[in-house]
Amino acid sequence: xxxxxxxxxxxxxxxxxxxxxxxxxxxxxxxxxxxxxxxxxxxxxxxxxxxxxxxxxxxxxxxxxxxxxxxxxxxxxxxxxxxxxxxxxxxxxxxxxxxxxxxxxxxxxxxxxxxxxxxxxxxxxxxxxxxxxxxxxxxxxxxxxxxxxxxxxxxxxxxxxxxxxxxxxxxxxxxxxxxxxxxxxxxxxxxxxxxxxxxxxxxxxxxxxxxxxxxxxxxxxxxxxxxxxxxxxxxxxxxxxxxxxxxxxxxxxxxxxxxxxxxxxxxxxxxxxxxxxxxxxxxxxxxxxxxxxxxxxxxxxxxxxxxxx
Numbered sequence: 635x636x637x638x639x640x641x642x643x644x645x646x647x648x649x650x651x652x653x654x655x656x657x658x659x660x661x662x663x664x665x666x667x668x669x670x671x672x673x674x675x676x677x678x679x680x681x682x683x684x685x686x687x688x689x690x691x692x693x694x695x696x697x698x699x700x701x702x703x704x705x706x707x708x709x710x711x712x713x714x715x716x717x718x719x720x721x722x723x724x725x726x727x728x729x730x731x732x733x734x735x736x737x738x739x740x741x742x743x744x745x746x747x748x749x750x751x752x753x754x755x756x757x758x759x760x761x762x763x764x765x766x767x768x769x770x771x772x773x774x775x776x777x778x779x780x781x782x783x784x785x786x787x788x789x790x791x792x793x794x795x796x797x798x799x800x801x802x803x804x805x806x807x808x809x810x811x812x813x814x815x816x817x818x819x820x821x822x823x824x825x826x827x828x829x830x831x832x833x834x835x836x837x838x839x840x841x842x843x844x845x846x847x848x849x850x851x852x853x854x855x856x857x858x859x860x861x862x863x864x865x866x867x868x869x870x871x872x873x874x875x876x877x878x879x880x881x882x883x884x885x886x887x888x889x890x891x892x893x894x895x896x897x898x899x900x901x902x903x904x905x906x907x908x909x910x911x912x913x914x915x916x917x918x919x920x921x922x923x924x925x926x927x928x929x930x931x932x933x934x935x936x937x938x939x940x941x942x943x
Contacts, residue, residue: 672712672713672941673712675713675941677705677709679940679941680705680708680709680713681701681705682940683708683938683939683940683941684696684700684701684704684705684708684721685701686938686939686940687704687721687722687725687933688700688725690901690902690933691722691725691726691741691742691745691933692725692735692738692741692742692744692745693741693744693745693748694735694741704721707720707721708721713939713941715934718933718934718939719930719934722929722930722933722934723930724738725738725739725741725742726738726739726742726926726930727739739807740807743803743804743806743807744803746803746806746925747802747803747806747816749901750816750817750820751820753843753897754817754820754821754826754843755799755820755823755825755826755829756829758825760800762825763796763799763800763825764796764800766796766824766825767793767796767797767800770789770790770792770793770796770824771789771790771793773785773789774786774789774790774793777789792823792824795819795822795823795824796823796824796825798819798823799819799820799823799825802815802816802819802820812923812924813894813923813924813925814885814886814890814923817844817885817890818881818882818885821840821843821881821884821885822877822878822881826839833858833861833862834858836861836877837849837854837857837858837861838854840880840881840884841853841884844884844885844889844890844893845884845887845889845890845892845893846893846896853869856868856869857869857880860874860875860876860877860879860880861877861880864876869883869884870883870884870887870889872886888916888920891916891919891920892912892916894919894925894928895907895911895912895915895916895919895928896912898915898925898928898929898932899911899932902929902932902933902938903932903937903938914931915927915928915931
């Protein structure tokens, strides 16, 4: 009988001890404890992020050496925002010699130039632009020899506009022009005119290419007076009376600036930005015309990197 009571007592003691152990395990879990957000990101996802940066920024995949260097740097720094900025800024600004690219910064501006041509002039190659340039240049020489001064001047104007497009990549890279000036040159040449022939198509194209919308009826009517008749009219509250002045107003408008933010989001994230995102990023671009300020914010985000849970 005593032996039975001892067994019961032992069983109760065992149950009590198990309960205490169980309670201790639960007590070790802290609900408010902040787990490092990137500690569980596998290396393959870090590699994917680095690979995507190189493709989107300079138009090629990283070499094995670049992949190892940048992925290790990110992981050693816990995928911090500062580490991401360091890598993005290297691709933006580093001018050290890189075989095949000349430098990272040269490769970046080459990619930006090609992307801008794709947006505005259907990706016309430099060879095609050069060919068009040579046609106008040769016509100008022929007019000069024939004593046709008017023809010479008109052909040289067209040739100079095409040459300005070709020069815009290096001049943007070297800080001689800003992105707004590059856009003006892409819109003001014979290739853009050929793609969007006539005042009707030109007006609709410039609104759609820059602002991601077509003009209102009132905007179109005013623009048509400027483009087709070379007469003064108002666009966005400013007066223009020829194509050059019209393009200047278009690329100075707040909608153009918002359009650049939208283009960056569509390019890197394949989606439209929210109203809040446009409001956040547009002011820095307005004050500096620095497209990199917009791109950097997107390129270092968890959404772009694929680090979102």
